[in-house]
Amino acid sequence: MQNKSIGLFLVILILLSACVPTKNIEELAVVTARGVDITEDNQVETMLNIIRFDPEADSLFTSNTGIGNTIKGAREEAADRTSYNLVEGQINLELYGKEAAEQGIFRFINGLIHDSQVSDTMKLAVSNVSAKEIFNIENPNMPAVGEHLDRLIEIEVKNNSFPPATIQDFTRVKTTIGEDPLLPLIGLVDEKPTIIGMAVFQDDRYVVDISLDEGFLMNLFLNKVENKSVEMTLPLQPFEKYKINTIGIESKSLEGEEFHINFLTTHGKSNTKVESLEQLKFKTDTYIEINLTEMSHPISIKHEKAANLLEKEIEKKLKKQYEELFKKVQEANADVFGFGKLYRSKTKDGKITEEEWREKLPYITVDFNVDVKLMHTGTIQ
Amino acid sequence: MDINLKVKKNLQIRAFYLFFIIASIQLGVGIIGAPKLIYLESLQDSWISILIAFIYIVAVVITMFFILNQYENADIYGIQVDIFGKWIGKFLGTIYIVHFGIALLSVLITYIEVIRVYIFPMMSNFVMGFLLLCLVVYGVLGGLRVIVGVCTVFFLLSHWIVFLLIQPSTRMDITHLQPMFVSPISDLLSGAHISAYTFMGFEILFLVYPFIQNKKKAKLPALLATGWTTLFLLLITIITIGYFSYQQIERREWVLLSLIKVQNFTFVERFDYIVVAEWMMIIVPNMLLLMWGITYGMKRLYKVPQKVTLYSVAVIMSFACIYFDEHYRIQSTIDASANYGFWLVYVYPFLLLPIVLIKKKWIKKKEEKSNAK
Structure with missing residues (x-):
């Protein structure tokens, strides 16, 4: 009896599965x-x-x-x-x-x-x-x-x-x-x-x-970045004293005004804080660790001083790029950086409308602070 | 009608399984949409609402144990008859049965709606309902011990879904949870009130208590189970609020499924299909326990054989599914279940306790008097 009723169940179940549209x-x-x-x-x-x-x-x-x-x-x-x-x-x-x-x-x-x-x-x-x-x-x-x-x-x-x-x-x-x-x-x-x-x-x-370069800056601002190769152009003049002199050839000054480097960002992150709610001031700390992979000119970064100089130049460049990018989107009144949500999270009641923020957006100021750390220079120095 | 039950040794269960019984019946369809409903009331402070609800539930569960411990081995049906007499007691028992019925129906039709929206839009409600009820009938025929077994196994088999929340949780935006502590107390309380439907189900304790072997150890698993469900809901709510923005949560019906829809693996591209199907493992123990509550109640109160109730309720439910095919009708059923259940589950035990205690004292006095004579 038990077996029969279970058998009946099974038959019904199998037949009913045809009801599902195929x-x-x-x-x-x-x-x-x-x-x-x-x-x-x-x-x-x-x-x-x-x-x-x-x-x-x-x-x-x-x-x-x-x-x-x-x-x-x-x-x-x-x-x-x-x-x-x-x-x-x-x-x-x-x-x-x-x-x-x-x-x-x-x-x-x-x-x-x-x-x-x-x-x-x-x-x-x-x-x-x-x-x-x-x-x-x-x-x-x-x-x-x-x-x-x-x-x-x-x-x-x-x-x-x-x-x-x-x-x-x-x-x-x-x-x-x-x-x-x-x-x-x-x-x-x-x-x-x-x-x-x-x-x-x-x-x-x-x-x-x-641009796509600015897209990377946005990603560095919004997310954690790992393993991304970046190309950058830096002024040559500060590196004049670190040029490599080949033996036997009379040293001549490096050609051109700029040189290109390529580095691998092994680790990068940003942290933004609201400095002042009333004055609409923000501060962003961006920290990246890089490995130097290519340089267009023979410059030696054997000395720590040279490495520090390179870090400083990259920081300067990134800061400038961030400022330009921010100016561009601020003029368009678009808050891709998400400063508004930080502002909202720091207000007392957390209630601010999209329109209110759009009115405030053109008046905000941001201090971009970039910290670059050169970790490795590859197999040569 | 006997107030105290004599349960045969081979029908008894160990107190440890109470954890699975209560956790299984509490986790159900409610949790798919609950984060949204709580969030709409108490915004980023929803987690406080959930904790308030948890504290309240702990109080209710302890009260329930207190009531049950006044008797030797009774369930709610017996206790009510003992206190209020045959007629009112049976009437109140019937209210419990109707409550289980509505809860069962709301679980069934909500799940069918989810399936129709996510997987088979053309599927007939009747077929879905019939298939699910077949499983329920089959399970309930096995008796309480089988049901408890199903609860235990399905509990263990379904909780891997938590791992699917890892990916969204890594992409949470912490600013969505800030500023904290801004919602007024009234909002927090209404948020806790809203979560009542999700947490409902532990009233089954009133029914299964006589079946427990080692009653002294029953409190811990019951409280642990409510703690587990609270933790689960808390986790989902926090991830939901962090992952989605206000407007998104406001407009979505089932936020948990939306969270899971974000997943993308190379071997399965659409995880929501799997989770919707997997959700059946969470639904079935739910329905089994509710159905068992109905049949068992009918047997206790009106001496109707359990099989008769089982088959007739299953037939009624599968035809009721045809009627509940519209979103608004389903919603109003859920609301009815939530409102009606709220008073029965969360308020009634507190009213019952003093009456039980007074009656006990009264009997004691009477006995002393008769002894003195």
Whole structure:
């Protein structure tokens, strides 16, 4: 009796599992990347990179476009023109065209958060032309542009070149009061989609862009940085007395006014404090440990004095770069450094609105304090 | 109806398992959304709210033990009949049964909604409910000892989810938790009130107590279990507040699943699917204990065979699932369960205790009098 009823249960359970909707992989078209543009009549135009597991097709990759009032609407429109089910769970990259980004991208992101099918680790990027131009590049080495960009961004983030740019990071920073987000900026270099810098947002609108070097500075400010190689140009004049004299050749002064170095940042972090709430003064201490890897001119840093001089010059340079970067984003009234959230956390009741902070932002002053420590100089001194 | 129970030796459980019983029934669907609800009330000071709730719960649990210890081997159904007489006692017992019923329904439909939003949007509520109830019926047929076994095994099998919180916790923004100590006391208390639904379930102690073998050692595991759930909720709440911004928490329904959605591993790209499925291991012991409470109550109060109640409740529940397919309906059921349960679980024991003590004194006096005669 007992066995019979258990058997009955099992049969019912097995039969009921058919009630779950099935999805055969051959019938699916998996969207891997999407480009979003705004058309002249304010509709959304999307470009889709699609993978199809159709054994009869020549290539795995295809693309499609769609127009609609919402992102989902545009997808539906695109789906009308394919004989496959378009599924969105695997979108790894969404690229916003310049115009769309300037008008604000939160309306698109909102739809992505609503839908639990969308992966939260999806990356976002902005292009300095329309997304269509990037997606329409014909390159035999690059069957799917979206895939290529996705990998490009992933590698750069892994190498600590700039802060991570997933949808999670973006929405989190965007909705935090007193902090504005950054996204990688994609441009065309020699007809090839490349990361050319970072797009700075004010709230969800793209306002100004910064270079990739400045992207590293931002990452150093916001996160802990390890194992990142950096190139820097320093003035030559202070190092004149440390030049290397080769025996037998009459020493002549070093050529040029500047020289280039390359160093590996083995460890870097920043700590920002509010110096004065009333006067809106902030102070940032950045500490990095570096290993010297390359120098364009023969300069000896055998002596501690030379090493100290080098550290000091790098500090000076970084400080200047930070100040320039800060001035640039402050003029755009975008708080990518997140001084506002620090300010908020130090106020008494912790209540400050985004608008109130935007009014204060142009008047804040920041003291950037960089401390460089030269750890090793490689196999030569 | 016997007030004190005689439990056969082979049906008894050791006090140590009380930890798993209480921890399993407390951790349920509530915890998926609770951090958000608490945060909306008491903002960055939510952790204080949770600690307040914990202190209150400890007081309630101790009171419950105090009530139970006044009797030789009784459960709440028996105690109520003893104190209030047959009619009122049975009526109050029925309230407990209805409470378990609503709690069971709210757990069931909330979990089905999570599945429908995250994994199978087209899935029929009836099928999901039926499948889950099959498991529940099968488990409850095994009796309390099987249920306790399920609680223990599933507790151990499901807690690896904590490790998934490591990644978000490394990316917390500490400024979201600052400035501290700014929420007024009233907000902190309403935050603690909101967490009542999540912490609910330890009232099962009133039912399983007669089954415990070594009753003297029962207090520690019960309190440890509530401590464990508090710690769990505290951890999730702090990570949630640190990881998400105010606006994000405000707009999300299930913050815990959003936290887990952030994970990305090379072997599994979408961890939320696994966690939603895994959550069944947390839900099933929950439902088993509630269902057992219902069937056992019906048997004690009205002498209905446990199997009859079990099958009929399962049928009613699986059809009820069809009706509760709308988000707002589900929400109002949860609210009803929370409001109704609050008075029963958190306030009622304090009212019951003085009555029990008075009655005991009264009987003692009476006995002394009759002895004197």
